[in-house]
Amino acid sequence: MYTAVLIKGKTYSVMGHVFLLNQEKEIEKKVFQYLDGNEFFACKEVKAPADDSKTDGQPKEDEKSAKEEEPKEADEEPQQEQKIYTESELKGMNKTEQEAIVIDLGGDSAQLKDKSERIAFILEHQQQQEKTGE
Template structure:
């Protein structure tokens, strides 16, 4: 696992994963290895001791998600592999989180 942070530019899409400037994101080893020589990114190898931190132990609920802030919604969407810029309001963010969560549970 690697923690990748965009250093230059506003946002950057690599293989369907969207990076925003200054916002660290944990990626798998394959993507981290691909990106580590790119000067646009800061890539730091992370130990895999807590792989469950990306997906919650309890599933998100619609009522629980409605209590969260926009930044928290965006963080969850990114952690689930979605694009937070593809939705425009809180209801759409909540729907996207629930959809992404359901897709991951089916894998």
């Protein structure tokens, strides 16, 4: 497992991930390799703790095959799992948080002049995604 934290700037979008300042995010190996060494990020590889006390030796084979399948599912989940924001939630967010959502929805936050335009964009694009099933 790999993680990255944006340490400079406000937001950063790369390979389907939107990073907000000082928020640690779990990433895939290819994203880690791309961001590692970038002065805007603190990247690290996190080793999963081995919990051998609960196993007697045989289930380890089953665990290995289950672990091999997990990354495929993990790669698909972030794309399918999209939070639906309400207007009141969006109004309570700061500009950086709203811009990150706009970017995640495929928009250009620089084209939106103010808070009300960002909120309208997000609500409209969420409805479109619900209709198309994305």
